[in-house]
Amino acid sequence: MILVTTAGKVGAETARLLAGQREPVRILVRDPVKAEPLAQAGAEVVVGDLGVPATVDAAMKGVSAVVLVSPAIPAEELNVIAGAVRAGVGHVVKITSKSSIDSPIARRRDQAEIENGLIAGGLGYTLLKNNAYMQNFLMSAPAIAGTSSFGSAAGDGRIGMIDTRDVAAVAAAIASSPADHVGKTYWPTGPESLSYPDAAAVFSTVLGRPITFHPLTYSEQKQAMVEAGVPEHIAEMNTQAITLFAEGDSDWVTGDVPSILGRPARTFAQFVHDNAAAFSASRR
Ligand SMILES: NC(=O)c1ccc[n+]([C@@H]2O[C@H](COP(=O)([O-])OP(=O)(O)OC[C@H]3O[C@@H](n4cnc5c(N)ncnc54)[C@H](OP(=O)(O)O)[C@@H]3O)[C@@H](O)[C@H]2O)c1
Numbered sequence: 050m051i052l053v054t055t056a057g058k059v060g061a062e063t064a065r066l067l068a069g070q071r072e073p074v075r076i077l078v079r080d081p082v083k084a085e086p087l088a089q090a091g092a093e094v095v096v097g098d099l100g101v102p103a104t105v106d107a108a109m110k111g112v113s114a115v116v117l118v119s120p121a122i123p124a125e126e127l128n129v130i131a132g133a134v135r136a137g138v139g140h141v142v143k144i145t146s147k148s149s150i151d152s153p154i155a156r157r158r159d160q161a162e163i164e165n166g167l168i169a170g171g172l173g174y175t176l177l178k179n180n181a182y183m184q185n186f187l188m189s190a191p192a193i194a195g196t197s198s199f200g201s202a203a204g205d206g207r208i209g210m211i212d213t214r215d216v217a218a219v220a221a222a223i224a225s226s227p228a229d230h231v232g233k234t235y236w237p238t239g240p241e242s243l244s245y246p247d248a249a250a251v252f253s254t255v256l257g258r259p260i261t262f263h264p265l266t267y268s269e270q271k272q273a274m275v276e277a278g279v280p281e282h283i284a285e286m287n288t289q290a291i292t293l294f295a296e297g298d299s300d301w302v303t304g305d306v307p308s309i310l311g312r313p314a315r316t317f318a319q320f321v322h323d324n325a326a327a328f329s330a331s332r333r
Contacts, residue, residue, distance in 0.1 A: 050075055051224045052112045052138075053092075054099060054129055055119045056084050058184055059144055062217035063116050063224075064092040072225050077108045099125035102132060109136035114224040117167075118144035121156060126163045130170050140173040140227040142220045147178060147298070154293075156286045175223050176234040179216050180209045181290070181299055183239065183320040186248070188277055190327040193252065198261045201245045202270035202288065204295035209238035209302040212315040219309050235305040240314045242300050248317060255321040256328055267292060 050073045053064045060076060061084075067074035068091035075093040078084040084094045097104030099119055109115075109132050117129055126143075133141055148160035167174050189199040219237055223230045243251070245262050252260035265273065267288055274284035293299070306314035321328065 050093075050111045051114045051116065052077065052108055053116045053118070056087060057118065058182070058213040059118045059216050059220065060116065061087060062214050063118070063220045065090050066217060066221040067225065068092045070221075070225070072221075075108060075112070077104070099128055102128050105129055105132040106135065109133060109138065112136060112138050114138065114140040114142065114227060116142045116144070116220045116224050118220070121145070121159050121163060123159050123162045123166070127166045130163075130167050130172070133172055134170050138172060140175070140224065140231065141167055142175045142177065142223050142227075142230075143167055144216065144220065145176055145178050146180075154286055154289045155282075156290075173227060173231045175227065175230040175232075177216065177219060177223075178234060178236050180211050180236070180238040180301065181294070182216070183210045183212045183315075183317055185210075186320075187324065187327060188274070188279075190324075190330070191277075193260060193328045194330040197258060198263060199245075199249070200263045200265040200269070200273065202265045202267055202291050202295065203245045204264060205244050205246065206294040206297055206300065207242040207244045207247070208294050208299040209242045210299075210317065211237055211239045211306070212320050215239070215306050215310070215314050219306060222309055230309075235309070236301070236303045237305045238302045238314065239306075240302065240316055242302050243317055251317050252321055252328065255318050256325060 053060045053076045056076050056078045064074050064076040064087050077095050077097045081094055081096050088094045095108045097108050105128050115133050115138055145160045148157045150161045152158050192199050249260050249262040271284045271288040
């Protein structure tokens with residue numbers, strides 16, 4: 050049995066893929082109503098909260114591998130790691146990002162703390178240090194649909210961004226067959242490194258209408274996220290990361306996705322095509 054710790058973008062797709070391969074998979078959720086499609090796809094849905102160790106322990110029964118993905122609050126993910134140690138779990142696939150204990154970005158410090166806790170726990174583990182997600186553009190979908198324009202403080206910085214469906218595919222592949230991946234760190238990316246102006250050109254081609262990019266200042270970027278409903282402290286961390294994009298911090302591409310999956314990583318054009326309705330909603 051594989052336990053997936055949350056049903057967000059990566060977790061839901063991981064559970065769906067595993068269920069589709071007839072791998073026994075359990076997914077922990079706070080709200081089972083949201084997870085009904087996953088139950089219908091064949092995943093076992095359990096109600097819990099990563100902040101409540103008893104619910105984590107209950108979800109660990111009979112589990113051989115865990116896909117650890119969540120908003121990466123150290124106390125919560127360290128609860129999962131402790132629960133996995135208590136339950137004798139063999140392997141943990143940890144979804145993470147660039148991280149270091151002295152990073153200026155709180156989330157990266159938090160990820161480093163969790164990774165260190167996982168390694169110290171003595172379990173088999175694999176770290177997936179993913180580049181930025183293409184799905185971050187879905188936050189700009191209302192602007193792109195409504196005004197055919199989007200803004201960012203990323204400037205001309207290029208990003209080797211990855212589709213979360215590929216993150217999930219890599220996590221599912223490793224969790225169901227961990228032997229070759231024990232103690233390894235991968236740096237999953239998409240197939241190309243694109244700037245936001247490059248992304249605007251892809252949007253224009255795929256959506257068939259001109260989409261423009263406009264630069265934002267740090268405070269405009271943060272304000273836009275807060276107005277989109279992102280909590281203030283998360284908007285701060287995300288804006289810091291976007292500012293680092295402008296400096297080339299995420300301008301890296303690896304072959305980890307194709308080497309693990311045996312097929313190419315999805316392109317940004319594929320992502321836009323598959324989400325075209327969201328970027329065109331006002332025009333339907
Ligand atoms: N965004 C990027 O560009 C990027 C890049 C690299 C790595 N990452 C990493 O990816 C991870 C986030 O993955 P994601 O994008 O799949 O997440 P996501 O879509 O934001 O979903 C988060 C999920 O966690 C659930 N959740 C939150 N707190 C919980 C708790 N205490 N107990 C149970 N469930 C809880 C939420 O459930 P509810 O519906 O109940 O709220 C939601 O389903 C983070 O570790 C992040 O650092 C992100």
